[in-house]
Amino acid sequence: MPSPKNPYGIExxxxxxxxxxxxxxxARTTPIxxxxxxxFEDADQASSLFNLQSYGYVYTRIGNPTVSVLEERIxxxxxxxxxxxxxxxxxxxxxxxxxxxxxxxxFVAARRLYGGSITQFTRTFRKFGWNCVLVDPxxxxxxxxxxxxxxxxxFVESPANPGGAIVDLEPVADIAHDAGxxxxxxxxMATPCLCRPLEWGADLxxxxxxKFLSGHGNALGGILVDSGRFDWSATDRFPSLSQPExxxxxxxxxxxxxxLALTVHGHAVGLRDLGAAMAPMNAFLxxxxxxxxxxxxxxxxxxxxAVAEFLERHSSVSRVSYAGLPSSPYYERARKYMPKGAGAVxxxxxxxxxxxxxxxxxxxxILSHLANIGDTRSLILHPASTxxxxxxxxxxxxxxxGPDVIRLSVGIESVDDIIRDLDQALAAAAS
Amino acid sequence: xxxxSYSDAYIRDIxxxxxxxxxxxASPHWNRPSYFVMKYLQAKGFTVIPVNPVxxxxxILGEQTYATLAxxxxxxxxxxxxRNSEAAGPITDEAIEKAARVVWMQIGVRNDAxxxxxxxxxxxxxxxxxPKxxxxxxxxxxxxxxxNSGVISSRRRRIG
Numbered sequence: 088m089p090s091p092k093n094p095y096g097i098e099x100x101x102x103x104x105x106x107x108x109x110x111x112x113x114a115r116t117t118p119i120x121x122x123x124x125x126x127f128e129d130a131d132q133a134s135s136l137f138n139l140q141s142y143g144y145v146y147t148r149i150g151n152p153t154v155s156v157l158e159e160r161i162x163x164x165x166x167x168x169x170x171x172x173x174x175x176x177x178x179x180x181x182x183x184x185x186x187x188x189x190x191x192x193x194f195v196a197a198r199r200l201y202g203g204s205i206t207q208f209t210r211t212f213r214k215f216g217w218n219c220v221l222v223d224p225x226x227x228x229x230x231x232x233x234x235x236x237x238x239x240x241x242f243v244e245s246p247a248n249p250g251g252a253i254v255d256l257e258p259v260a261d262i263a264h265d266a267g268x269x270x271x272x273x274x275x276m277a278t279p280c281l282c283r284p285l286e287w288g289a290d291l292x293x294x295x296x297x298k299f300l301s302g303h304g305n306a307l308g309g310i311l312v313d314s315g316r317f318d319w320s321a322t323d324r325f326p327s328l329s330q331p332e333x334x335x336x337x338x339x340x341x342x343x344x345x346x347l348a349l350t351v352h353g354h355a356v357g358l359r360d361l362g363a364a365m366a367p368m369n370a371f372l373x374x375x376x377x378x379x380x381x382x383x384x385x386x387x388x389x390x391x392x393a394v395a396e397f398l399e400r401h402s403s404v405s406r407v408s409y410a411g412l413p414s415s416p417y418y419e420r421a422r423k424y425m426p427k428g429a430g431a432v433x434x435x436x437x438x439x440x441x442x443x444x445x446x447x448x449x450x451x452x453i454l455s456h457l458a459n460i461g462d463t464r465s466l467i468l469h470p471a472s473t474x475x476x477x478x479x480x481x482x483x484x485x486x487x488x489g490p491d492v493i494r495l496s497v498g499i500e501s502v503d504d505i506i507r508d509l510d511q512a513l514a515a516a517a518s
Numbered sequence: 519x520x521x522x523s524y525s526d527a528y529i530r531d532i533x534x535x536x537x538x539x540x541x542x543x544a545s546p547h548w549n550r551p552s553y554f555v556m557k558y559l560q561a562k563g564f565t566v567i568p569v570n571p572v573x574x575x576x577x578i579l580g581e582q583t584y585a586t587l588a589x590x591x592x593x594x595x596x597x598x599x600x601r602n603s604e605a606a607g608p609i610t611d612e613a614i615e616k617a618a619r620v621v622w623m624q625i626g627v628r629n630d631a632x633x634x635x636x637x638x639x640x641x642x643x644x645x646x647x648x649p650k651x652x653x654x655x656x657x658x659x660x661x662x663x664x665x666n667s668g669v670i671s672s673r674r675r676r677i678g
Contacts (some may be wrong), residue, residue, distance in 0.1 A: 150662065150663065
């Protein structure tokens with residue numbers, strides 16, 4: 088396993104990366120640059136900026152100083168070369184595929200994904216002519232066979248929401264690279280504190296920063312992080328990066344910007360035209376969240392482990408899918424890829440099926456019934472009736488979200504209180 | 519020295535100490551990478567002299583273009599090579615001849631034998647890097663485009 092080159096510890100990066108004191112005012116906390124646009128020095132500087140010949144800000148849809156700090160912060164935490172912050176995690180996925188695919192192309196995705204990703208990939212992306220092939224990421228031969236000549240990427244989520252399945256990233260990265268395509272990992276559930284996919288061979292990482300990175304359930308956002316390692320010009324399969332870009336008078340991004348090609352393209356073309364920029368206020372909240380990420384993740388996984396062990400012993404619970412439990416088929420894989428803990432989101436099956444599941448969710452007093460994860464607060468959800476209801480039952484089960492399944496996102500409250508609340512809710516559902 | 523990585527101090531010292539850069543392979547076309555780099559370095563106060571036999575006699579960004587390094591009048595602190603790795607060999611020898619203090623080879627350009635000759639002659643060598651990116655990275659601008667500069671500082675920095 089290659090070690091990260093950065094000489095700083097992750098706790099230091101979480102607090103400092105990207106955020107030197109404001110050069111103009113000395114403000115130590117990153118200011119919220121709540122502005123749409125930026126005055127040019129003169130006409131020549133303006134044309135240089137529009138030609139991408141110098142660094143600077145033009146319009147907040149393409150770049151903003153507060154947002155840039157967050158981009159550098161998360162790029163540093165992941166060990167990446169650069170990053171593009173977006174309005175949401177979905178926008179980050181859109182931006183990645185927009186950069187890599189053309190109409191008629193396809194990508195291979197793990198079938199165990201957040202339900203919203205499956206819907207985005209298999210329905211909405213189809214309207215752009217991008218075909219998504221879903222496969223079981225544990226079946227490496229099927230994965231290899233699914234990567235055809237039109238394939239431009241392999242996409243996995245690890246751990247996968249909601250079932251907590253962990254992907255064997257190293258061989259999956261090898262399959263991607265043998266086929267000449269990048270591996271994209273949705274690492275929302277892991278965060279860079281628990282797993283850094285770029286160190287295991289992934290080329291791109293996407294996050295919904297709405298979750299653990301911002302961490303307080305108060306700021307929507309997403310980010311696409313680039314390792315800077317993929318050779319976009321090795322073949323003619325990635326024309327957005329390797330071929331002349333008409334809107335910039337024939338500029339070739341990879342030739343001009345080297346390992347920053349995707350980062351620059353993501354702003355100058357992706358955000359410019361898709362328009363899904365992150366708001367400066369959300370970037371500020373997410374920067375603040377990142378500063379305590381290592382501390383919060385320690386507590387999240389500690390509490391999650393205790394709650395999972397409690398549930399596994401409970402008579403109303405049929406099974407617990409948490410890779411931190413020795414009973415999980417992903418236990419060994421979690422020890423390899425996530426030695427500090429298997430995350431804080433997992434599912435369990437409640438005896439009594441769909442109806443019992445609904446009752447447990449409704450009986451909680453401390454756990455909040457809502458469709459989010461990665462909050463300081465503990466959250467509970469019945470996927471089959473909410474986030475995964477747009478899927479067929481077969482797809483629900485494949486995604487780890489069958490009718491009796493309840494999803495938890497374990498927060499950082501006193502663990503005894505979380506356990507007591509779940510215990511009374513399970514009792515209420517059984518009565 | 520080994521050329522797989524450079525310390526920030528090594529690169530910073532080079533960029534702070536050179537003023538006149540001869541850019542071999544400078545293009546007169548605005549959408550070529552060399553033009554981007556030349557324009558950026560000019561804006562940061564460097565004097566950049568283009569060297570390109572095809573464009574000799576023309577002006578690029580207000581500077582006279584010369585066919586060879588030897589024809590460039592006056593002193594040259596650094597030679598920035600926008601040519602392939604093989605061509606970087608004889609250009610490095612010309613840079614030594616010209617008494618330059620630094621030979622800089624652009625991203626994708628690496629010639630270890632030439633680097634060894636330059637270092638033997640007392641020159642500093644940077645390979646497979648871009649002075650525009652390194653300048654921006656070390657002096658605070660690169661993060662403006664979402665890049666990871668690798669720099670952490672609790673001090674107020676001069677930008678640009």
